[in-house]
Amino acid sequence: MAEGLRERKKRQTKQRISDIATGLFLEHGFVTVTVAEVAEAADVSVNTVYNYFPVKEDLFLDRGEAVVDRLSGYVRGRREGESAAAAVLRALRQDVEGVSPHVGLFPGWADFMKVITEAHALRSRLWEIQQQALGHLTKTLAEEAGAADGDPMPGLIAGQLSWVHSTLMAWIGDEMTKCRKPAEVSRDVLVLLDEMEDLLGEKVLNYAVRGAE
Template identity: 50%
Template sequence: MMPATVFAMAEGLRERKKRETRRRIADAAVALFVERGFDRVTIAEVAAAADVSVNTVYNYFDAKEDLVLPLHHGDRLAGIVRERERGESAAGAVLRRLREEVGRRDPSLGLTSGFAGFYAMMRAAPTLVARLDEIAVRMTASLTDLLAAETGAAPGDPVPALVAGQIGWLHAHVLTEVGKRTDAREDPERTAEALIDLLDAIEELLGPRILDYARRH
């Protein structure tokens, strides 16, 4: 029988190799998509660039769009709120996370010099634009469910959905602002500075009713 420690090490190594393979495939795919356009690259070409088989690509990604925008991104807001600190509200947690990401110039917000090509590639692909819309809907829906469960809201209570909608709006507004400034070829540092001002304005606009909702005690 394999000792527990050896089994755990084997599991850890296997998971690490899976993550590395997944990242290699995604990186190879995005590089091809940016260079040639999303619709002009086949899964076979992605597999060849990543040095894996076509079946391996599909083992890690259910659809071509998942190589760029996995559906699990739709859990982002609920994940942030679920992990919020004691005394922090749902909206407060999202605002804090966004400020942290802006502060470290997180690539997930597009605050890098190479984001312009990636953003142009996404906008040129109708299926990726549709996937962005789907992810946004999922973000609000999953956050609504979480807020309703955590606050013990009665069935039919509209407040969790309204609060989730406001949080979804602020998150989408920040991403839209990044997109506009990327189109204008603005330096990422200037964009980051503008986003901090934008987040301050959003927080002031939301007011105490939203900012205090679902505060973790």
């Protein structure tokens, strides 16, 4: 369905507010900047800001919904004969090889993470997003594998795949704070991904293989 004019304007307004807020947070810190200051800079009312972002943390972590569904999306999009883990590993390798901002491979990532590490509220919100992603992935795996109620395997597999993703993101974050070039970090991360795959057991690597349609 094509996006209507009203929906497009709302999306553009939301993105503009988030972009302005992010710029202020990067310059002055998350705790220092108020929602009122964001509203003034964006030339909107405080109520408008809260209509788009119910909590201040989401002004900075505005892609939470996409993050929650990311690994699940990789699983749902797996190819014929491909397991859930293989699909996730393939997608992560593609992002790393492409030096994608989705995995933090851009020069401003260090500054972005600095804002988060200096604000307890942002760290808490990020942890909440990660837990939501884990729960969502568990549900997706159960559906894709046709698991029975009470089967612990979807949760166990989800935990392993979430470990791969979070470890990769943390490692990239550490390396990018050293002011390394994204392309250099990318090459090292590909090696790290191979090593993490070697640590995954056969049950993980062969879970939820997609059959022929």
